[in-house]
Amino acid sequence: MTAVLSGKEIARQLTEKFPESIIESGQDYLVVKNESLLAVAAFLKDTPELNFDYLNFITAVDYYHYFEVVYRLSSLEHNHSLVLKTHCADREDPTLPSVTGLWQGADFQEREIYDLMGINFEGHPNMKRIFLWEGFAGHPMRKDFR
Amino acid sequence: MALKTEPFVLNMGPVHPSTHGVFRMRTTLDGEVVVDIEPIFGYLHRGVEKLAEQRTYTGIIPLTDRLDYISSMNNNLAYCLAVEKLAGIKVPERAEYLRVIMAELQRIAAFLIAVGAFLNDCGAFFTPFMYMFREREKIVDLLEMVSGQRLTYNYIRVGGVSQDIPEEFLPALRTFVAQMPGFIDEYDRLLMQNEILLARAKGVGILTREQAINCAASGPVLRASGVKWDIRQADPYSIYDRFEFDIPTGTVGDCYDRYRVRVAEMRQSLRIIQQAMTQLPPGPVKAAVPHLIRPPVGEAYAHLEAPKGELGFYLVSDNSIAPYRCHIRPPSLINLTALRDMVRGWKVADLIVIFGSIDITVGEIDR
Amino acid sequence: MMPVLNFGIHHQVFIPAVPPDWPGGFWWHWLFFTVVIIAFVLTMVMGAIYIERRGMGRMQSRLGPNRTGPFGLLQPVADAIKVLLKENIVPVKADKLVHWLAPVVAFAPALMLFAVIPFQDGALLADLNIGILYIVAISSVSTVGIFMAGWASSNKYSLLGAMRNVAAIVSYEMPLVLAIVGVVLIAGSLSLNRIVIAQDIPFILLQPLGFFLFFAAGCAEINRSPFDLMEADSEIVAGFHTEYSGMKFAMFYLVEYAEAIAIAAIITTLFLGGWRGPLLPPWLWFVTKVMAVFFTMVWTRTTLPRIRIDQLMALAWKFLLPLAVINLIITAIQVLASWPDTLPWTLVMIIVNFTILAVLVLLWSKFFFRLGWGRIEV
Numbered sequence: 001m002t003a004v005l006s007g008k009e010i011a012r013q014l015t016e017k018f019p020e021s022i023i024e025s026g027q028d029y030l031v032v033k034n035e036s037l038l039a040v041a042a043f044l045k046d047t048p049e050l051n052f053d054y055l056n057f058i059t060a061v062d063y064y065h066y067f068e069v070v071y072r073l074s075s076l077e078h079n080h081s082l083v084l085k086t087h088c089a090d091r092e093d094p095t096l097p098s099v100t101g102l103w104q105g106a107d108f109q110e111r112e113i114y115d116l117m118g119i120n121f122e123g124h125p126n127m128k129r130i131f132l133w134e135g136f137a138g139h140p141m142r143k144d145f146r
Numbered sequence: 147m148a149l150k151t152e153p154f155v156l157n158m159g160p161v162h163p164s165t166h167g168v169f170r171m172r173t174t175l176d177g178e179v180v181v182d183i184e185p186i187f188g189y190l191h192r193g194v195e196k197l198a199e200q201r202t203y204t205g206i207i208p209l210t211d212r213l214d215y216i217s218s219m220n221n222n223l224a225y226c227l228a229v230e231k232l233a234g235i236k237v238p239e240r241a242e243y244l245r246v247i248m249a250e251l252q253r254i255a256a257f258l259i260a261v262g263a264f265l266n267d268c269g270a271f272f273t274p275f276m277y278m279f280r281e282r283e284k285i286v287d288l289l290e291m292v293s294g295q296r297l298t299y300n301y302i303r304v305g306g307v308s309q310d311i312p313e314e315f316l317p318a319l320r321t322f323v324a325q326m327p328g329f330i331d332e333y334d335r336l337l338m339q340n341e342i343l344l345a346r347a348k349g350v351g352i353l354t355r356e357q358a359i360n361c362a363a364s365g366p367v368l369r370a371s372g373v374k375w376d377i378r379q380a381d382p383y384s385i386y387d388r389f390e391f392d393i394p395t396g397t398v399g400d401c402y403d404r405y406r407v408r409v410a411e412m413r414q415s416l417r418i419i420q421q422a423m424t425q426l427p428p429g430p431v432k433a434a435v436p437h438l439i440r441p442p443v444g445e446a447y448a449h450l451e452a453p454k455g456e457l458g459f460y461l462v463s464d465n466s467i468a469p470y471r472c473h474i475r476p477p478s479l480i481n482l483t484a485l486r487d488m489v490r491g492w493k494v495a496d497l498i499v500i501f502g503s504i505d506i507t508v509g510e511i512d513r
Numbered sequence: 514m515m516p517v518l519n520f521g522i523h524h525q526v527f528i529p530a531v532p533p534d535w536p537g538g539f540w541w542h543w544l545f546f547t548v549v550i551i552a553f554v555l556t557m558v559m560g561a562i563y564i565e566r567r568g569m570g571r572m573q574s575r576l577g578p579n580r581t582g583p584f585g586l587l588q589p590v591a592d593a594i595k596v597l598l599k600e601n602i603v604p605v606k607a608d609k610l611v612h613w614l615a616p617v618v619a620f621a622p623a624l625m626l627f628a629v630i631p632f633q634d635g636a637l638l639a640d641l642n643i644g645i646l647y648i649v650a651i652s653s654v655s656t657v658g659i660f661m662a663g664w665a666s667s668n669k670y671s672l673l674g675a676m677r678n679v680a681a682i683v684s685y686e687m688p689l690v691l692a693i694v695g696v697v698l699i700a701g702s703l704s705l706n707r708i709v710i711a712q713d714i715p716f717i718l719l720q721p722l723g724f725f726l727f728f729a730a731g732c733a734e735i736n737r738s739p740f741d742l743m744e745a746d747s748e749i750v751a752g753f754h755t756e757y758s759g760m761k762f763a764m765f766y767l768v769e770y771a772e773a774i775a776i777a778a779i780i781t782t783l784f785l786g787g788w789r790g791p792l793l794p795p796w797l798w799f800v801t802k803v804m805a806v807f808f809t810m811v812w813t814r815t816t817l818p819r820i821r822i823d824q825l826m827a828l829a830w831k832f833l834l835p836l837a838v839i840n841l842i843i844t845a846i847q848v849l850a851s852w853p854d855t856l857p858w859t860l861v862m863i864i865v866n867f868t869i870l871a872v873l874v875l876l877w878s879k880f881f882f883r884l885g886w887g888r889i890e891v
Binding site for chain 1: 187361373
Binding site: 265276336346495 | 572573575623669670673676677686738739741742749750814815816817818819820821822823824851
């Protein structure tokens, strides 16, 4: 059974290294500030006892006043998982750092989020629409899309 | 003498015999050699995730049928697992076993198509394809027996399965399980050691272990690269912890390994069906579930080992009758991440073989 | 027992080319055989299509066409009518003249090949004393038509297919010719009719290696599977005839089968004793053997995967060509040694030749050239 790591436990480790990067932590999730997303992700990936080498998926949820981007990480070696979240409040031009440098598997999924949710990922090598055509107005997965 | 050559762009697809649907690759070629490719998606985009936000939890199940339309049972199961996790629904024992049997049958059927289509891409003119469709037909007949459908089964429901199996199902399944290993041997004899196939598939399109993990590849593609990772054992869902089976892995991560892993997976699936069949208990097949499920506020992610890889459903509930957000983790899409790195420097013919060995369904990529 | 074969050239008695007495006169002969050849090719192509589709159906555990006429026998007719009624589509950017001319250029040589193939003793359009040379020369002309088609279509798939075809033909011509030379040495003549007459035992027994080399090279020459790279449907859609429709497509379809029949007929003539055989009339023996060879081609097509273009080239240059040269040398030595023509010696020869075949092929595929050595750079 994949062990679900306690978000609170990880949060405690993280606050030592990256003070004030954690917004919130729960039983199985962790919400980080979007400035420190990349640093935290790199820490989670590179720390040997955590070793989150596998990015299960990325998705985004629209909560009207902010976007929540969800990263689910696993470690194939230790067989544990963690949900990493970050918030993005800007509705006009939401921007987040891209994690493609850490996990190449994020490539198409970040493009998908850009296409359907309108979140820009900085540092992505090929940030353009994936399913819809260029010039499509709006981002259909947003809750206010008409 | 070095000839001066100039690359040219060739659009493969969206209508092409071996892009397995309406997938398009913008390939840049230098003669026969692939310089660069850019996959272009979206020709089958139906907005399933958006549609799901306007449907009831049970009303989404038919949508999941149409994602990876050659493994509908697995899609149904993944979605139902997510809803059950979200709403805390307990599934009766018999239904769990039936789910496992159906899911494994569906896996075999999907692998048959995958292997057949792969060999067809290698140029074996439809013979292996037709051989494998012959056996897939038997599986489809079995699944039709229980669900009345041949492609979009809509059989696994939240809280169990839609109906109990008819009495002629188990004898038919037993015959199938007894015969199938012989057929798999037949496929092996047909082409497994063929020199041309070895020449075409061995050492072609290597995906290294590190790259496979980094690209979040899953399923046979990941296992062919030598990673022993099967969600049925790593994170057992349903009742998979009760069955004994091996995880076939490859060593090199080339097209041949991916093909071999798929064939070996079929045998393991048969093993699971055999065990599930003998253990099948009597009892109800569906828990009492309200028509309109209102799960508590929260989120759940359930994943399973679909034929293509890790199929997951991420559901967010706001305590209404429809999910607030329904995200599908499409294994086909994510497995394609490494395609560009795998095909660069190979020939056009290899591009087709490598692409075929990844095994995608466009319905799932575009959703 | 007659002397079974005639090894030495010095034994050769010059037999003048026998024009059949009936129906008499050069022009009548010419007209008669032209009609016969066209009728023969068209009928054989129809038969071939039927055999290919039905046989392939059986091999692939399906039925194949069985609705038109008894056992689906009229399916080729229905296909032909359908394809003739189709609209002729020419791409806007195509080179119109070349696009129009290509099927004709491809079709003519396929038909011309049959001019020198004997249907029975002396029954052929022209008993050229350089028959084989004629065949070798004519058979590669269709390539021009195919390349014209690929170039004129202004389609990249077509161009790729045409390029592959030219590359393949240029390479495979070599082992093809060398495999023929062995037969010519034994028969002591370039005339196909004379070669058939020389075959008291089919040359496949004396030239087994030559037969296999010729079969492989011939399959590559006419792009039958596993060398069907120029129209690899899973890779480049339909290759050079992607942009053809209607009658022009039908022409290419016809070329494809006419060439297959032609190669089968040449194999029959060179290696299988041509029209010779007991009991049945000669033309029936000929047709039967041609169809048997064609059936073998269908069989390989349904069984084997397709090889890659670089492997195709490597196979020609590193496998077929050296073996063809060795075969030629061995045959030359055997002919020079002028063994007695009596039956026990012939048996010894057959055994020796088959041993050579086995040893050489095993040796080569084990140590010198293997298809599956990963990436082969050309």
